[in-house]
Amino acid sequence: MAHAKTSTLVMLAVSAAILAGCSSSVKLDEVPVETRTPVAKDAAAGNKAATTSQSAVATVDLSAKNANANAMANTGLGRVVYFDFDSFSVKDEFRPVVEGHAKALVGQRSKRIVIEGHTDERGGREYNLALGQKRAEAVQRSLVLLGATAEQIEAVSYGEERPAATGSNEDAWAKNRRAELKDR
Template sequence: MMHALRTTTLCAAVAAVAALLAGCGSSVKLDDQAPVESRTGSGTTSTTPRAAATGPSGSSSVTPVTIPGGTVSAANLGRLVYFDFDSFTVKEDFRPLIESHAKVLATNKGKRMTIEGHTDERGGREYNLALGQKRAEAVAKSLALLGATDAQLEAVSFGKERPVVEGHDESSWAKNRRAELKDR
């Protein structure tokens, strides 16, 4: 009788641990390279890992983008890039913002920028630190592809430690899933 009780308790404990681990899992592989979108003149779009978009030395072979309309000042540009849940892919909506900051950095080689990656409160501390880092690196890679140098950029993560909005709903979480571009 005692042996059957121990076996039942052990099985229940193993099942509980398995359920807990399954609930903490994510389909996002944080070791993967951030996808980089490239467009050809024919209007087709392809997505490749960052390593495939760079030359042998790791530097970008993409020509910097020239934005018409005169001088762009970093002071009047937006500073936030938002992300989908459990994602570090930079959305097309933020392309103009990133292009503008890349132009400022490309024309001012002495200028430096820190990109801070943030997440919402869901998930473990370590996972969110890694996801925040991937978000910051994805924005930094986008800037580098458009003319900024790696020496001008620093990607750091704060994970879920610095929420911009306190709250436990989708609206709050969406505002906390971000990368902030800061001059240094």
């Protein structure tokens, strides 16, 4: 009988340790919307402390690579907003994408879109679902601030479940940290 109680206590302690290890210290509601000026690579080379990202993760420029691939067929607007690692701040470089969709939604009040939030494979499933939702909602808030109505926009999260690129490297992870705007 005492052995069964000891086993139960050990299992509870192990479960608590595992859950504590899965938690993140990053509070998703406390990350500010980001506005920054990119640093030229030549300027950063002279100062090793200079960085344009929120972490030590290398920056990958996706705006130029994907401008044509992500263009909407009927309006020419991009459909993807990319994010930095562990962030849901909409970057200045994607402002034209958000502004273009806001204008389309304001001009056609019957138009509806879905914003799908995605993450890379790093982090726990629940954390990535929450981060993907925060990314979708950040784009949604930006659209509403520019005149679209909340009723026109649905924000959903797929977390890490629908990667745009496979691989476990920074290039693939950067392509997966995104919010996609899709017609409904």
